[in-house]
Amino acid sequence: MKLSDIGEFGFIDRIKKDTIVNPASVVVGIGDDGAVYKTTEGKEQVAVIDTMIEGRHFIIGKTATWYEAGYKAVASNLSDIAAMGAEPTHLVLSVALTPQMDAAQTDELYRGMKDICRHYGVNILGGDTVVSSEGAVLTVAAFGEIEAGKAVLRSGAVPGDIVAVSNTLGNSGAGLDVLLAGDAGYAAMKKAHAMPVPQVELGRLAVKYGCHSLNDISDGLASESNEIAAASHVDLILDKLQIPLSDELRRWCEVSGKDPYAYALAGGEDYELVLTMAPDDFYLLKEEFSSLTVIGKVQAGSGNVYLKDGHHTQVLAPSGWNHFSGGE
């Protein structure tokens, strides 16, 4: 059954189910001109927005299923909320779909969105559905809450901080290459690309333990660490060999002759967190969240990032993705 057969209102009825997982704060959900929700006294609101375009950010049947596309469109937004230290609460979404799309495919798309929302207790408050001629365009605007004055910005790094990252880096970019090549195996890297995990719990712990600066790694460590250095007016000194890599990434790079650090530094879409904080606070945090690795330190400077590799140290340019550049 095509979307053009069921019509817009049939479509809305079809997707409305299971959108509110946390009803206490919702006054009006899907079905009116706008959604109405309550905020919590003493908290500030965080708002983010992110778009994924079929054929550019995902290729159905190759780099993603419809379920995964829906899951990831929400995950990238929750990652931005986590990177402020906030708790995600609600989202609204706008979905452009072709009239030829099968209703069973849209069910899968929404199942992916609803599954990740249910996991993180996030309500789907409403949305817009429009016709696209060229392919799906998925835009999610997500909201979260944080204790007033506690949002963790890029600009708070101070000399003496350590620099640390969560889990391992590079899996998503390498997973994309494996998916594009159609290679078997490497399940963890493929999953890192198709269904990334937003680090919501770590974002909240970063607030609890007084983290000074925080970014999610959506565009590669090189780009994100440069954003912290520039915004905080400090230098970051990173030790390349300390950057945590997965065994799967190392193995695939050996087989394929690729450089695993190129993925870690510029691969993009890992959605891990990079943070800076006082060493004492960091070790307390690490007791509660062990998958953290120190990869460098902050020192006085003028906003540059340096990468140490054995005895060599060089400036690390923000060579992550640049969305408007040609190749991408």
Added chain:
Amino acid sequence: MKLSDIGEFGFIDRIKKDTIVNPASVVVGIGDDGAVYKTTEGKEQVAVIDTMIEGRHFIIGKTATWYEAGYKAVASNLSDIAAMGAEPTHLVLSVALTPQMDAAQTDELYRGMKDICRHYGVNILGGDTVVSSEGAVLTVAAFGEIEAGKAVLRSGAVPGDIVAVSNTLGNSGAGLDVLLAGDAGYAAMKKAHAMPVPQVELGRLAVKYGCHSLNDISDGLASESNEIAAASHVDLILDKLQIPLSDELRRWCEVSGKDPYAYALAGGEDYELVLTMAPDDFYLLKEEFSSLTVIGKVQAGSGNVYLKDGHHTQVLAPSGWNHFSGGE
């Protein structure tokens, strides 16, 4: 200069200026992973989202300039906020643009968005910019505030209410046809299509005077009045000859042989408001906002709309836009 020349960060620097017009509630604007803002005690939050696609919702050089496309992408969202009775406060936006687009054109796009935001005191908190291969996709998610418990829904109409609409209907749909035909003249209809006015002031007055149900007319009066009837479980009886039409629309329909009521009932994108309320309250409201016309009444029933035309009365189907249907 093309977008591909200035890069994503050059683009963000270019548009960041004049995004915060009402700084008191903004903690963090553009430039971090997410924006942070404060809400007002005793108020609830309203969230809406709306997408416009180049070639489908607007054709540059024919139905819109880039300035107008930006203006309208915000206007349609503010109209949804107004249709809940809320005061718009903030927005985030996601813009997909082709790398070939000229930076001067994006400046015009953002000038349109900023002008309407400045007029209504709405802050642009942040956004996402992605590459599109096919054309521009403009998604705006807007927020507003309303006194707790006071949002005006579609579902509140009660027997005995009058039905009224603001200003005149049909201008936008007719303006689109004039623009598509490339005809000279009819400036008001063209403007109604390209730069619609969200009825924010009237939405707030609807709350003040105890309006029972409220919708904005984005998909034609037939569709919107049916939504109120269905959600409120009442019948609406509309008098066709009371529907307010502009002189310009009447004149153009005489020349072109079109039916002006077809535009008023199913033309779409007028962004006027349709409301129901107790007659006494309505006349108090009308003293403060005179551009309102009674077009019918609410009576007990099962969710239908009837259209009286002289001695004939017929069921009015929700024949407004249906976004997934073929022709559109």
